[in-house]
Amino acid sequence: MGASDPRRAPPPPARRRAAVYDPVRDRIVVVGGKGVLFQEVWSLSLGDSLAWSHLSTAGTAPPPRHRHTAVYDSRRDRVIVFGGTTERSQANDVWALTLANPPSWSRLRPEGDVPGGGEGHAAVFDSTADRMMVLEGTSHRSPEFSDLWALELGDEPKWSRLEAVGVAPQRRAWHSAILDPDRRRVVLFGGVDESESKLHRVRLWDTWELSLSETAPEWTEITPVVPPPYALSSQVSVYDSSAQNAVLFGGKYSTPQGARGITNLLWTVSVGGTPSCMQLLPSGSPPAGRAGHSAVLDPIGGRMIRVRRTERQTAWGSLDDHAAGARVGSSATRRRLAEPPLGGTWQSMIRSAGGC
Numbered sequence: 149m150g151a152s153d154p155r156r157a158p159p160p161p162a163r164r165r166a167a168v169y170d171p172v173r174d175r176i177v178v179v180g181g182k183g184v185l186f187q188e189v190w191s192l193s194l195g196d197s198l199a200w201s202h203l204s205t206a207g208t209a210p211p212p213r214h215r216h217t218a219v220y221d222s223r224r225d226r227v228i229v230f231g232g233t234t235e236r237s238q239a240n241d242v243w244a245l246t247l248a249n250p251p252s253w254s255r256l257r258p259e260g261d262v263p264g265g266g267e268g269h270a271a272v273f274d275s276t277a278d279r280m281m282v283l284e285g286t287s288h289r290s291p292e293f294s295d296l297w298a299l300e301l302g303d304e305p306k307w308s309r310l311e312a313v314g315v316a317p318q319r320r321a322w323h324s325a326i327l328d329p330d331r332r333r334v335v336l337f338g339g340v341d342e343s344e345s346k347l348h349r350v351r352l353w354d355t356w357e358l359s360l361s362e363t364a365p366e367w368t369e370i371t372p373v374v375p376p377p378y379a380l381s382s383q384v385s386v387y388d389s390s391a392q393n394a395v396l397f398g399g400k401y402s403t404p405q406g407a408r409g410i411t412n413l414l415w416t417v418s419v420g421g422t423p424s425c426m427q428l429l430p431s432g433s434p435p436a437g438r439a440g441h442s443a444v445l446d447p448i449g450g451r452m453i454r455v456r457r458t459e460r461q462t463a464w465g466s467l468d469d470h471a472a473g474a475r476v477g478s479s480a481t482r483r484r485l486a487e488p489p490l491g492g493t494w495q496s497m498i499r500s501a502g503g504c
Contacts, residue, residue: 176455256305373424
C-alpha cells in the first residue's frame with residue numbers, strides 16, 4: 149500500500165508499539181504492537197505533506213509481539229527489534245528490517261551469552277561503538293534479563309553482558325532512557341522497582357547515568373537541583389541535543405501521599421549542565437494522558453512526536469523556543485521550576501473518527 153490520506157487511513161489500533169525516526173527519509177517507522185500482526189509496518193512521513201503509509205515488506209516477518217524495543221541502526225539504514233511478548237512467551241530474538249526499497253525482514257542470530265526473554269526494558273543505539281544497548285527490564289523466567297546487555301552489530305553480531313562499576317540502581321522495568329552522545333553516556337529515568345515482590349513493587353523517580361567508558365561502564369546517580377514531584381513509569385523520553393535536555397511525556401505516576409494515575413504532563417531534565425527538572429506547559433490542547441506509548445524526536449521539525457497507543461492521533465510538542473514563538477507568539481505558557489523551560493505548542497497532527 150502506498151501513501152494515503154492520513155485522516156482516513158491511520159494504522160489499526162494497537163498498544164505497546166515501537167517507533168523509530170528514519171532520518172534518511174524524514175519519517176517515523178512504527179512496528180508491532182498488541183492487537184495487530186507484526187507483519188504490518190507503518191510509516192508517517194514528516195515532510196510538507198503528512199501521510200501514513202503501510203509498508204509492504206519482503207522476507208519472513210517476526211512473530212507478532214508487543215512490549216518490544218526498536219532502534220535505528222544508522223550505519224546500515226535499518227531497524228533492529230529485540231524481545232517483547234509474543235502470544236506464547238517473552239521473546240529474546242533479534243530481527244532487522246532494512247529500509248531500502250523494498251524493506252526486508254531478516255532474523256539475526258547473534259553469538260555470545262544471549263539474554264533471556266523479557267519485556268519492560270529500554271534500548272538505545274550507540275553509533276560510536278556500533279551496538280544496541282539493552283537496559284534492565286523484567287522476565288518471568290530469566291532474572292539476568294535485568295542486567296546490562298550489548299548487542300554488537302558488526303559482520304558477526306554478538307551479545308555480551310556488560311559489567312558496570314559503581315553503585316548500581318535498583319532493578320527496574322518500564323523505565324525510559326536516552327543516549328547522550330556528546331558525553332558518551334546513557335541516562336535512565338524512573339520505572340518500577342523489580343527488586344521486590346509483585347505485591348510490593350513501587351514506582352521510582354530517580355535518574356541515573358551510565359558512562360560508556362572504553363574500560364568499564366560506570367553507574368552514577370544524578371540528583372537534580374529541582375527534583376520531580378512524583379514517581380513515574382511507562383513514560384517516553386527523547387533527547388534534544390540542541391537544548392541539551394531529555395524530554396519526558398506521560399506515564400503512570402504515584403506521589404508520596406498515595407495519589408496515582410496516568411499523566412499527560414511534559415517535563416525536561418537538563419543533562420548539559422547542572423541537572424534540574426522543569427515542567428513544560430505548551431500552549432494548545434494537550435493530548436490525554438497515556439502510558440505505554442511511543443515517541444521520537446524530529447530533529448528537522450524541532451519537535452517531539454508522540455504516537456498514541458491507539459494510533460488514532462499523533463501530537464507534537466515543539467522543542468524549539470523560536471519556532472514556538474513563531475507559532476503562538478507571546479501566548480506560550482510556561483512554568484518556571486529552576487530555569488526558563490522550553491517554549492512549545494501542542495498540536496494534533498492526525499485524527500481519525502472516534503475516540504480511544
